[in-house]
Amino acid sequence: MINVESEAELTRVELMAKNLQKQARISIRVNPNVDPKTHPYISTGLHENKFGVDIDTAKRMYISAKKSEYLDPIGIHCHIGSQLTQLAPIKESVNIVANLVRNIKAALDVELKFFDVGGGLGIVYDNETLINTYEYAQTILDALHGLDITIVCEPGRYLVGNSGVFVTKVLYEKTNGEKRFVVVDGAMNDLLRPTLYDAYHKIEVLGKSENSSTCNVVGPVCESGDFFAKDIELPLTEHNDLMAIYSSGAYGFTMASNYNTRGKVAEIAVEDGKDRLIRKRETFEDLIALEEQYLK
Template sequence: MKNIESQNIPKLDGNFDKDLLQKAAKDFGTPLYVYDLDRIQERYAQMKAAFGGRKTMICYALKANSNLSVIKKLASLESGADCVSLGEIQRAILAGIPKYKIIYSGVGKQAFEIQEALRIGILFINVESKEEMLLVESCAQELGVPARISIRVNPDIDPQTHPYISTGLKENKFGVSIEEAKGMYLLAHHSKYLEPIGIHFHIGSQLTKLKPIAESARKIAQLAHSLLALKIEIKFFDIGGGIGITYSDETTINPYDYAQAILEELRGLDLTIICEPGRFIVGNSGVFLTKVLYQKMHQNKRFVIVDGAMNDLIRPSFYDAYHQIVPLNTESQELSSADVVGPICESGDYLGKNISLPSLQNGEVLAVLSAGAYGFSMASNYNSRPRCAEVAVENGAIRLVRKRECIEDLIVLEKDYL
């Protein structure tokens, strides 16, 4: 085995320690997600404090991690919710987030979803096209209630992130142009059933550059000024989310600098700022645990085969994303390059490629770091694999927050039709 002397095994992030993770793996099995609720609270508090005394509402983006216990923790901190489906709205309410702190985004809302959101009485619906706005108006008229809306404006600014998670360029499917937005606001303003109260932009996820965010805020603030001049009473300025986290060696945006850049562009606007962090709050607050099953050498290529797979954590396969992978059992510093791969019948089934790992024993547990966001929420049952369990750590105690699925869970909706 080649000795890579210049490299060290990366240390665990957050408040996790190896003994705690070993205990979680022993008590609940692998593969397994572990969430640090104390760290989630810290990250939420950082974002809230960054905006100081300004009128601000933090609306956690449920798509990052929609576990009910995670949402309940954030609800206890007075968080709102950014939802992109009716299911997420229902999860938010079930976990204790007040309806008046819930916003509904997404490009493909259906009439029944819009109607239910209106019945519930959420804060507002973020509309993403003129056709969608007209559907919202029709639903509101049918129910006999006004629909509070915001319009998502696409500022056409490069967010400098992965193309799959870029949302603020004109070639992206999200939002409308500034010129189209102006016309939509005027239509809504004169509608009996639409109440335009917000303006929204979100240029992408895993953002590590502040300049594109500030440029976007400047463009949308100019639009807000023009709307207010037309007596369109905008009350909310929704800046989206997207602040990146450290997976490897990224230089991330300081929340205070982020807030100050936004506030600088909003001078002269007395609006409530809505921020929609997801990954920032939960990303580094979660770890994915997986067990070594087998190891093999194929010519000069080393493979570590584990029980976790792309159906559990798809980010490496889907985005070519990097996650640090840490062995919990060994202190050996003799490292060699390996691909960490899963049992799924796909060449793209891997958790890490060319990862420096020490000599391992079958049965050892590996921790895949920074897995709290877009991990379980993107999991599937591909290859008829039951989804793994989720546990939470709070004040040093570990508890189950979602039990492991079994094959019965996978076939319950089908077996009656055999």
């Protein structure tokens, strides 16, 4: 099914289905206006966020989808945000959306088959207390009591976040006045979360533990926002020491860019103690491969 998240998008999907002479199976993304209590950049379920439609708009969209011969309204979707560590906002939003399901069944005779609860389950980066997954499932089941509907979920970070480690090498140590900086060869283009969300990632210098002091871990890119951590305690490092930046499996490589003409890093999978290359490091030739040459 196509998750549609505005009236204009519904019109477009209908037109495309008509052109193809097909019926598009659609679901509508509802914005329940619930504060998910997470970082504002990964909050998606408030009316001030761009995502989804309010309840009244959703009802209008189900009415027009039902009338259309090119649309088949089969689902409903809701994703209030990411890195959620509290169950209460999830409970509130699934109850709102479940009531809408009942409502449109009774009032519009639209019987939905899929209830998509989105993703958002948080993981441990630091010392977060996580949502208990049994209670999460139970909350959803309770909200859907009496409805014959299939639950769909979209956990992203929960599946892969803690399984990725970003490994970088120390280039130099430097001090500006009193301030200690550890400059590494990775940068914000490789792992954007600290820059984008001020996110915390646990960092360890491999094989070192002596002479710890406070420092910022920074990359070589031309931005003051190019940092992995601020004011953390790390042992004294040397050129080529390896540093592990944990919990980089989600929104890490997928958010990477070629900013500052930096090739994207290689990816290595580790399974049963064995490692294998699963994506090659990008070369300069890769970076310019799509550029056209204009010879005069």
